[in-house]
Amino acid sequence: MSARDQTMTGAGTGAATPASATSPASPATPAGAAKPAGGWGTGGLSTEAARLRRRFPAVADLAAQARRRTPRFAYDFVAGGVNDDLGLARNRRALDAIEIVPRYGLDVRSVTTETTLFGRGYALPVGVAPMGLAGLLWPDADESIARAAQRARIPYVMSTVANTSIERIAAIAPDVFWYQLYNVPENDHAVSLDLIRRAQAAGAHALVLTMDVPVRSKRVRDVRNGLVVPFRPTLRTAWDVARAPGWALAMLRKGQPRFRNFEAYLGPDASTADLASFVFQKMTGPLTWESVARFRDAWTGPLIVKGILHPDDAETAVALGADGILVSNHGGRQFDAAPATASALPAIVERVGGRATVLVDGSISSGLDLLRVLGRGAVSAFAGRAFLMAYAAAGEDGVDHVVRLFTEELRVALAQSGAAALGVTLGAAPGGAGGPTGPHHHP
Numbered sequence: 251m252s253a254r255d256q257t258m259t260g261a262g263t264g265a266a267t268p269a270s271a272t273s274p275a276s277p278a279t280p281a282g283a284a285k286p287a288g289g290w291g292t293g294g295l296s297t298e299a300a301r302l303r304r305r306f307p308a309v310a311d312l313a314a315q316a317r318r319r320t321p322r323f324a325y326d327f328v329a330g331g332v333n334d335d336l337g338l339a340r341n342r343r344a345l346d347a348i349e350i351v352p353r354y355g356l357d358v359r360s361v362t363t364e365t366t367l368f369g370r371g372y373a374l375p376v377g378v379a380p381m382g383l384a385g386l387l388w389p390d391a392d393e394s395i396a397r398a399a400q401r402a403r404i405p406y407v408m409s410t411v412a413n414t415s416i417e418r419i420a421a422i423a424p425d426v427f428w429y430q431l432y433n434v435p436e437n438d439h440a441v442s443l444d445l446i447r448r449a450q451a452a453g454a455h456a457l458v459l460t461m462d463v464p465v466r467s468k469r470v471r472d473v474r475n476g477l478v479v480p481f482r483p484t485l486r487t488a489w490d491v492a493r494a495p496g497w498a499l500a501m502l503r504k505g506q507p508r509f510r511n512f513e514a515y516l517g518p519d520a521s522t523a524d525l526a527s528f529v530f531q532k533m534t535g536p537l538t539w540e541s542v543a544r545f546r547d548a549w550t551g552p553l554i555v556k557g558i559l560h561p562d563d564a565e566t567a568v569a570l571g572a573d574g575i576l577v578s579n580h581g582g583r584q585f586d587a588a589p590a591t592a593s594a595l596p597a598i599v600e601r602v603g604g605r606a607t608v609l610v611d612g613s614i615s616s617g618l619d620l621l622r623v624l625g626r627g628a629v630s631a632f633a634g635r636a637f638l639m640a641y642a643a644a645g646e647d648g649v650d651h652v653v654r655l656f657t658e659e660l661r662v663a664l665a666q667s668g669a670a671a672l673g674v675t676l677g678a679a680p681g682g683a684g685g686p687t688g689p690h691h692h693p
Contacts, residue, residue, distance in 0.1 A: 299651070319494060319497060350622070358669070387639075420453050542567065595623060617656050640652040
């Protein structure tokens with residue numbers, strides 16, 4: 251029996267609420283969770299979920315396993331940033347610098363992680379960020395992670411350049427499906443507008459417009475690895491693939507990843523190279539504010555503008571009808587001098603937080619990271635690499651495991667801070683706006 255069979259219980263529409271792994275530090279033990287055979291600690295647990303928890307107690311352990319199982323060019327494509335990876339490091343440092351002053355003597359025995367985004371309830375204040383070409387790290391990544399998100403009741407944002415189709419993800423994850431759009435400006439945005447139409451028809455709950463790719467940036471790791479899609483055999487790639495036999499076998503069975511959303515415009519007989527060439531040649535140029543206004547008119551649901559780091563840009567997006575702002579520097583993959591998202595977040599919350607839902611991504615890899623950005627004013631966060639690395643490391647059960655890690659760690663972090671629910675917000679401690687944060691209790 252898989253970890254998800256043993257630790258998930260159905261709820262409502264058939265989705266499932268993730269159960270935190272039992273831990274001596276957990277504020278509450280979920281109903282039905284396995285209990286130790288005897289003694290103190292988690293070593294006595296015998297479920298598959300407990301085995302995964304012992305083997306991969308943190309997202310970093312899953313990333314290390316993914317690195318061992320995959321070719322270097324595939325791992326580097328996901329793990330790397332742009333230029334010297336300064337943005338990646340800056341994101342992590344900014345999160346680690348956020349201190350939270352704990353408050354004790356409060357009743358935090360029943361901690362809840364439920365949240366609401368754009369009128370829909372979700373089990374956690376974290377979702378799966380859009381990830382292009384996820385199938386390069388391991389085949390079927392998009393569909394498997396979407397299935398896990400549906401079980402967990404967390405948002406799943408499908409990338410325009412995913413390796414499956416809008417319609418397929420809508421069928422797999424109908425309750426949590428959001429769609430992310432890249433700019434395809436040719437022919438008066440005919441493809442962009444049709445992708446919006448397809449997402450609307452398929453039942454996507456939100457549209458996410460990505461603003462921060464006005465030009466392509468140099469990703470040094472990919473250049474050094476000679477990455478090309480479809481990838482071509484060379485002496486170097488042959489050695490890379492030889493040291494990852496499981497990946498090679500999976501790729502042989504499934505075939506190289508294709509940009510399937512664009513088959514509708516090139517035809518099902520288009521080769522993988524044809525699709526890749528179309529994306530490279532046509533998906534270019536800045537997404538302008540004029541285009542944002544046009545896409546706002548074409549889309550009737552919640553609209554989120556992603557890639558915002560300046561309060562003035564957030565103001566412009568809201569003025570054009572955006573319902574949400576996703577503070578993002580593209581995971582450190584576009585502009586190496588951009589500020590860390592955790593650093594940019596407070597000013598954007600201050601400017602538009604009362605009029606739009608402010609979200610954030612950027613190196614989110616633990617439940618503590620979630621509490622840190624919630625304390626800076628975000629309503630929810632998004633993570634990409636954490637979920638994709640987990641899938642490459644341990645399959646779909648690995649993705650379920652990351653959900654449990656986020657759940658357990660957030661519950662512990664909330665309780666330690668003195669908050670029993672997400673409605674208890676974190677504000678500046680007496681040390682001032684730049685100092686540590688602690689909980690403020692609201693009625």
